[in-house]
Amino acid sequence: MDNTNLENIISSEENDFFHTYKRLPIIIERGEGCWLYTNSGRKILDMFGGLAVNVLGYNHHAMNKAIEEQIKKYIHISNLFYQEKQLELAELITQMSGYSKVFFCNSGTEAVEAAIKLSRKFFLGTGKRTLVSFSGSFHGRTMGALSLTARKKYRDQFEPLLPDVKHLEFNSVESLEKNIDENTAAVFIECIQGEGGVNPAKQEFIDSLLKLREKYGFLIAADEIQSGVGRTGKMHAFEHFGLKPDIVILAKGIGGGLPLGAILGNERVQDVFTFGEHGSTFGGNPVAAASGIVVYSELKNGLMNKAGEMGELIISKLESLKMKFPEKIKSIRGKGLMIGIELTKPGQTMVEMLMNKDVLVNCTNENVIRLLPPYIISEKELDFFCNKFEEAMAEF
Ligand SMILES: Cc1ncc(COP(=O)(O)O)c(C=O)c1O
Numbered sequence: 001m002d003n004t005n006l007e008n009i010i011s012s013e014e015n016d017f018f019h020t021y022k023r024l025p026i027i028i029e030r031g032e033g034c035w036l037y038t039n040s041g042r043k044i045l046d047m048f049g050g051l052a053v054n055v056l057g058y059n060h061h062a063m064n065k066a067i068e069e070q071i072k073k074y075i076h077i078s079n080l081f082y083q084e085k086q087l088e089l090a091e092l093i094t095q096m097s098g099y100s101k102v103f104f105c106n107s108g109t110e111a112v113e114a115a116i117k118l119s120r121k122f123f124l125g126t127g128k129r130t131l132v133s134f135s136g137s138f139h140g141r142t143m144g145a146l147s148l149t150a151r152k153k154y155r156d157q158f159e160p161l162l163p164d165v166k167h168l169e170f171n172s173v174e175s176l177e178k179n180i181d182e183n184t185a186a187v188f189i190e191c192i193q194g195e196g197g198v199n200p201a202k203q204e205f206i207d208s209l210l211k212l213r214e215k216y217g218f219l220i221a222a223d224e225i226q227s228g229v230g231r232t233g234k235m236h237a238f239e240h241f242g243l244k245p246d247i248v249i250l251a252k253g254i255g256g257g258l259p260l261g262a263i264l265g266n267e268r269v270q271d272v273f274t275f276g277e278h279g280s281t282f283g284g285n286p287v288a289a290a291s292g293i294v295v296y297s298e299l300k301n302g303l304m305n306k307a308g309e310m311g312e313l314i315i316s317k318l319e320s321l322k323m324k325f326p327e328k329i330k331s332i333r334g335k336g337l338m339i340g341i342e343l344t345k346p347g348q349t350m351v352e353m354l355m356n357k358d359v360l361v362n363c364t365n366e367n368v369i370r371l372l373p374p375y376i377i378s379e380k381e382l383d384f385f386c387n388k389f390e391e392a393m394a395e396f
Contacts, residue, residue, distance in 0.1 A: 024355070031058025034374050034381050036360065044358045047373045047385055051362075052194070052226050052338075055253040055295060056303075057374035063256055063294045070290035077286070079279060085289035092296040097235055099248060099264035103273070104284030108225040108251035109140025111261035112188070114278060115221045115247045116144045116162075118265065119186035121272050122219060128185040131162070132218075134170035136196030136365075139188060139223055148188050151195065171201060173208045180212045186219040186247075191237040194226035197365035198333045198340025206241040219269065221247040225261075229253035230299045230375065232336035233308020240335060256295040258288035298375075307375040310382065311336035314371070317386045325393050333368075337377070341369040343396075353392040359385055 006027060013023065027039040034057050036044045049055065056063055070085060077083065090102045105111050116131065123129070133139060133148040140146065146155050147162035155161060169175040170193065180187070187209060193199040213220055222245035227237035229250060238245055246268050251261035259282075265272075315332055318341060322329040333340040343350065347363035354361050362370045371385075 033057045033059070034377050042358060044355075044360050045381060045384055045388075047359060047361045047371045049372050049374045050257065052231065052252045052372040053255075054257050055229060055231070055375050056256050056298060057376045060256070060294070060376075062298070063291050066290040066294045067258075067287055070287050073286075075285075075287050076282070078281065079283065083284065083286050083289070085286045085293065086284040089284075089289045089292045089296065092293060092300070093262070093264065096296060096300060097248065097264055099266055101265045101270045103263050103265075103278065104289070105261040105263075105280045106259045106282050106285070106288075107140075107261045108249070109142045109145040110280065110283075111225065111249045111251050111263050112140045112145035112148065112223065113142055114263045115186075115188070115249050116148075117278055118247060118263065118269055118272055119219050119221065121277065122269055123185045128183055128218065129164045130183045130185055131165045132168055132180065132184055132187040133165070134168055134189060134193075136170050136193050136199060137167075137188070137190055137223075138193070138195035139190075140225075170196070170199065171205045173205055176205070176208050176212060180216060180218070182216055184216055184218040186221055187213075188221045188223055189245075190223045190227065191241055191243060192227045192232065192334060192338055194338070194370075195364055197342070197368040198338060198370055200333060200335065201241060203241060206243050210243065219247060220245040221249060223249045225249055225251045226372070227338055229295065230304035230307055230336075231338050231372070232334075233304065233311055234336075235299075235304065237335065237338075253295065254292050255288040256291045258285070258291045260285070260288040260292055303375050307337050310375070310377055310379075311339065313379065314382050314386070315339060317382070318389075321386070321390055321393060324390070328393055328396055330367075334371075337371070337373055337375060339371040340364075341371070343367045343369065350392060350396050353395060354388060357388040357392060359388045 028036050029039045030037050034046055036046050093102055103114055133150055135150050137150045139148040144162055147165045149155055150167040166179055168179050191201050222238045224236045246266050248264040254260050318332045322332055328344055330342040330344050347367050347369050351361055351363045364370045
């Protein structure tokens with residue numbers, strides 16, 4: 001496709017779509033491993049993994065095979081039926097997470113909605129109604145999830161949202177102690193905030209939250225949509241903090257690229273939903289579940305540990321770059337392959353400079369370069385990234 005064609009595509013998009021996405025002006029033809037290939041012959045290292053989704057990279061042989069086999073059997077039969085692939089995936093997830101129950105849906109925001117409903121039903125008739133989330137959080141864009149999303153730019157135009165929601169200051173023990181009480185039903189937390197700038201929780205903050213749960217009995221729902229499914233070198237980011245949430249919220253990497261989300265629940269909440277109280281036509285689609293089985297099998301076979309090791313390696317390389325450019329890099333944050341490079345000034349130019357050097361990254365919260373690469377990334381590819389990052393930093 002030549003440039004005239006690209007111009008045509010841009011103008012068609014402008015005409016035909018609601019203007020919700022700012023697209024990159026390149027056309028991707030295919031992906032292979034951690035690389036994207038454009039129609040003009042460019043090869044781009046994908047350090048963003050389809051926004052934390054493509055955990056096994058592109059054109060993964062076992063995943064393709066599992067999807068193909070399932071497609072030949074059936075692509076959808078509805079949740080009226082028992083489904084072998086859902087069952088197999090649920091077995092793997094419960095085994096590997098230690099949680100006793102799973103509900104499948106199609107996306108992150110839907111999984112958050114399921115967790116909100118579960119919390120409401122759990123405390124039905126008790127007067128406990130308040131849902132809590134934190135400054136800088138992102139939990140999705142449907143009206144319930146959006147009520148929890150604290151960042152103003154996402155919610156301002158859509159009020160009124162759900163009542164009885166409080167946004168407390170992230171990492172402030174004082175804010176927790178002042179605002180959590182006997183009316184608190186559930187606390188929604190990203191132990192490492194993603195959109196908020198790859199911000200990890202402080203241990204004292206989590207410890208205080210746990211003490212308050214003991215005192216007041218509210219539920220804790222960990223939003224692991226971005227940080228879960230092995231990304232940080234553990235199954236879920238909350239494991240780094242000794243937190244045991246009652247509800248775990250998953251999406252993105254769980255289907256390895258096909259739409260899938262889930263909530264997991266512990267013994268406290270396992271019997272809350274009864275028939276018909278929650279559901280989804282497409283939730284747990286068998287093709288997506290077949291793909292998810294490959295994701296969890298690979299994690300079990302060592303990929304999760306590899307993500308942790310590769311994460312440590314890249315973080316140490318980035319720490320050296322921080323020493324080299326102390327006036328440009330403020331901090332390196334995150335765990336495993338969920339990494340934020342906080343710059344001392346806005347980072348969008350850095351994203352563009354890296355794209356010109358055939359590296360795809362993203363900038364979140366104005367000045368944080370965010371890396372969410374596939375877990376299959378090799379040391380050689382990390383070196384490629386670091387060299388390009390260093391070159392770009394010198395020019396930035
Ligand atoms: C932490 C977190 N929660 C919720 C969501 C919403 O997920 P989805 O876009 O699949 O609805 C996202 C998406 O970026 C996320 O990062």
